[in-house]
Structure formats: structure tokens, C-alpha cells
Amino acid sequence: MLDPKLIRETPELVRAALAKKHLSVDLDAVLAVDAAWRTLLQEVELLRSTQKAANTAMACLPKGSPEFIAKVQEMKAVSSQVKEKEVQLKDAEEKVRVAMLSLPNLPHGSVPEGRTPEENVTFATQGDIASLSKHAVPHWEIAGFERLFDFARGAKVTGAGFPFYVGDGARIVRALLQFFLDEDVKAGYTEVSPPIFVNAASATATGQLPDKEGQMYETSDPLYAVPTAEVPLTNFFRDEIVEESMLPIYRCAYTPCFRREAGSYGKDVRGLNRLHQFDKVELLKWVHPATSYDELDKLRGDAERLLQKLELPYRVLLMCGGDVGFAQAKKYDLEVWAAGQKRWLEVSSCSNFEAFQARRAQIRFRAKDTGKPELVHTINGSGLAVPRVLAALLENNLQPDGRVRIPAPLVSYFGKEYLSFT
RNA sequence: GGAGAGGUGGCUGAGUGGUCGAAAGCAGCGCUUUGCUAAAGCGCCGUGGGUGUAAAAGCCCACCGGGGGUUCGAAUCCCCCCCUCUCCGCCA
Numbered sequence: 001m002l003d004p005k006l007i008r009e010t011p012e013l014v015r016a017a018l019a020k021k022h023l024s025v026d027l028d029a030v031l032a033v034d035a036a037w038r039t040l041l042q043e044v045e046l047l048r049s050t051q052k053a054a055n056t057a058m059a060c061l062p063k064g065s066p067e068f069i070a071k072v073q074e075m076k077a078v079s080s081q082v083k084e085k086e087v088q089l090k091d092a093e094e095k096v097r098v099a100m101l102s103l104p105n106l107p108h109g110s111v112p113e114g115r116t117p118e119e120n121v122t123f124a125t126q127g128d129i130a131s132l133s134k135h136a137v138p139h140w141e142i143a144g145f146e147r148l149f150d151f152a153r154g155a156k157v158t159g160a161g162f163p164f165y166v167g168d169g170a171r172i173v174r175a176l177l178q179f180f181l182d183e184d185v186k187a188g189y190t191e192v193s194p195p196i197f198v199n200a201a202s203a204t205a206t207g208q209l210p211d212k213e214g215q216m217y218e219t220s221d222p223l224y225a226v227p228t229a230e231v232p233l234t235n236f237f238r239d240e241i242v243e244e245s246m247l248p249i250y251r252c253a254y255t256p257c258f259r260r261e262a263g264s265y266g267k268d269v270r271g272l273n274r275l276h277q278f279d280k281v282e283l284l285k286w287v288h289p290a291t292s293y294d295e296l297d298k299l300r301g302d303a304e305r306l307l308q309k310l311e312l313p314y315r316v317l318l319m320c321g322g323d324v325g326f327a328q329a330k331k332y333d334l335e336v337w338a339a340g341q342k343r344w345l346e347v348s349s350c351s352n353f354e355a356f357q358a359r360r361a362q363i364r365f366r367a368k369d370t371g372k373p374e375l376v377h378t379i380n381g382s383g384l385a386v387p388r389v390l391a392a393l394l395e396n397n398l399q400p401d402g403r404v405r406i407p408a409p410l411v412s413y414f415g416k417e418y419l420s421f422t
Numbered sequence: 423g424g425a426g427a428g429g430u431g432g433c434u435g436a437g438u439g440g441u442c443g444a445a446a447g448c449a450g451c452g453c454u455u456u457g458c459u460a461a462a463g464c465g466c467c468g469u470g471g472g473u474g475u476a477a478a479a480g481c482c483c484a485c486c487g488g489g490g491g492u493u494c495g496a497a498u499c500c501c502c503c504c505c506u507c508u509c510c511g512c513c514a
Contacts, residue, residue, distance in 0.1 A: 038472070038473095041471080041472060041483080042472065042473080042482090042483095044483085045471095045472070045473095045482060045483045045484085046482085046483090048482090048483060048484085049482060049483070051494080051495075052483090052495090054494075054495085055440060055441085055494080055495050056440080056441055057441090058440065058441095058494075058495075059440040059441045059495090060440090060441070068494095071494070072494045072495090073494080074494080075494035075495080076494055077494095078494080079493085079494060079495085241432090241469095371451085371467090373469080
């Protein structure tokens, strides 16, 4: 959510910033419902004010006195007016709420112009792609792949996109998660194991709701299966005021992630590229607004280091205005090179949300100098998503003998130096 | 799942229809006293919104778990929901 005062007082500034995101936003409609709401609010408050004054006067009048009875009669009219107006006010309030929730976050000034993913800026590239085998194959074509990653049985038991991981397949997933969490903890993040279902209020605070319910699995309660640990993690401090001295707060969490992802097709959904359920470790920070862009860079660095340790070539994309996302002010994507598919796979998305989520979630800190609550900035990114890292690992490290070499830092977690499909 | 008790400000905890945004205490902040510390005394000390302003101040409204209702008037009475605790049942 944006600052309502900013929208009212500098609508042109807001309009210009939103244009950069290339989303169709009717700011005038938002301003109109806001103005209507404020008019009604003032009318109701005026009525309530007279009601209150009468109430105070009546308190020192004898109950049965003629003056008292006259007042009651007089106030009955006011009371019915208030009730009528309050219905309208409630309606107006809801309209404002919906309108405000529909506005995307403003992109940061450093976000490049652009409409499509092709216009994202390659910010950095690490590792040597050329040295990887020219004969690498997509991971789903590796002999024995389906033994370790059993999509057929997953589809039978649950549905497409819910594979079984078997033997070394299960073990490599566990090794990666353990490695990621240990490294993240070393980098200063406190490990958390959150609930994997959230309520509507939580999903609204982080920006999944309203409008994006089609991307989440919903239970009959209703609760939502988390699409990322970001959701429960961010909401940890919802409706709370923390001390400024507690900032910045660093947390990491592993959860399975559930995404319905309707509408994807082709090579995007082959093998481990895109699943309805996958494992991911998320990094999350609550920070002082003044430091949030430094903290974003640091978080991205923490995610990058994981890829470096796994010896995976990757690039960092700075997302252009059109690809930043609804709730983000600035976003970097980390993509690993998958030698078999000969393409980049997104394994982490590191974003600064500034106060957008904090305002929805009412997460604030008490400023030391003024003593007043202020909104924190939230920052998050994957550290990292398992299946695509795994896909790149399988494709890049496949040996002529059909085994996959395990990168040195992972060996102690995996328990051996090669993953075997037999 | 069943029965009972309860949800009030950062915390503890009064308040059962009117002048209550809410006593008191603790914590916090400021001042006084003091060689320092401690103690004591005095004062300040919730959040959100509207309006106003260069920014403030000020003024107004709302908020006593959430939502609805009764009433001229609700923290207080009624209904629904959520949560916590105790006991019982079930269970990894």
C-alpha cells in the first residue's frame, strides 16, 4: 500500500512513477473515492460531535426532567441521521480500501525503464559458461532421471508438478537445504521454521491478496498454502512496533512452497523447472528505511555467495520497470546457467519492498529521536530455491560415466562425492 | 471435538449504561534533591484518521479481541465469530 497522503498531495509524482511499471492504474478513480470518503467522514464526525456534546450535557441533567426528555427527543433525530450516514461511510471506506490495495508499489529511481523481460539489465555475470560441456543434456533426459525424480508416480498420487524424490534425489534436496540454511545462519540470519498455511490477512499484507488468489492453493478453512516463506515470515511482526535498536532483523526459513502457476507451458514446465510444490530457503530482513538499499545489496550478495560456493555460473538481472512486480520497489533476479537446456533459470529474486508491505502489515519501529512509530522497510530474496539449482547442478556437473559430481562444500552434506542415477 | 473461565493502554490490573481514552501500580522519559549510585518528590508518558500548517501547535472523530444489534447514549446489555487458559476426549 502507498502512503495515502502522497497520493493526495502529489498525484502527478505518483502517476509518473507508476507509469514506469507499465501497469494500467486508474489513479483518478482512487482519488475520487478517497475524496468522497473524506467528505462523508467529515459529515459523520460533525454529527457525532453534536451527539457527544448532548451526551455530556444530559449526564448532569436529572433523568426524568422535562429538559432531559426534550434532549432525548432532539437526539433521536441526530441518532437516526448518524446511522444512515454511517452506512454510507462504511461503504465509502471499503471502496477506498479496495482502491488503495489495488495500487502497486512505486519503483525506485534506480530501476531502469522498460516494459518486457528483454529490457532487464544484466547487472553482473559470474562463472565460465564456455567451459561447460557442449554435449550436456537437459536434466530430464539424463539416463535414470525418472528413478530419482519420479514425476509419473507424483502425478498419480497428487497431480502434475508434485514429484517424488527418491534415494539420491531425496538426499540431494536435503543436502542443499541443509547447506543453504547453515550458510544463511553463518551470514547472520536467524533460522525460523514457520507455519506453511497462512490466513487471508497475512496473504493480504504481503501482497498475494487480493487478486492473486488463483496463484495459491486454498483450503476450506480458509487458509492458504504458502507460495513462499516470505508470507509467514514477513507477517511474524504484523501489527507490531519493534524498538529501533532491534533493526535490522535478519531471518531465514525453509518451507515447501506451493504454487498453482496456471497458464505455463512448454519447456518452462519440463522436469524440475517449474513445480507446484518445491523447496526453498527464504532470506528476509526488516530494516530502517535509511539503510534499505544497502541491505538489499547485502542480501543479494548473500544469495550470490551460495551460487559461488556451488560453482554454478550465474548472472544478476536488474529488473526493468515493467518487470519489477506489483509489490516491489526494486528487484534483482539471480539466474543460474543450465548447460543442458542452454538457458538461464531463476533461482532467487531479491527485492526491496520499502514500506509497501510494512504499511499493509502495520510493521513499525519506534524511532529513537522522536519516540514515534515509523514503518520499517522489508527486503527478501531466496537463499535459494532448490529444484532449479538442482537442475543446473545435474546438467552442468554430469560426468561421462553418468554420475553427477557434487561440489566440494556440499559433499559433507550429501555424504559422497558423486550422485548416482543407478 | 465437549465443558468451563477469560480477552481493557508496553506490562499488571480497576472499571456492569452517561462527565471514561479509560483509576492505580510497574516500566520508560524529563526535572528537582544528591559528591556518585540508590532512594524520594514533581511532571510527561497509547494508536489511527480527518482538518490545519512551510513544518508544528491546535481543533475534531474513532479505537477497551473482531463483527453486528439494543439505546438519546455502550468498555459496560444482547447475538455471532476469533483467540488464550483449565479440565475431558482424541492423537504424531
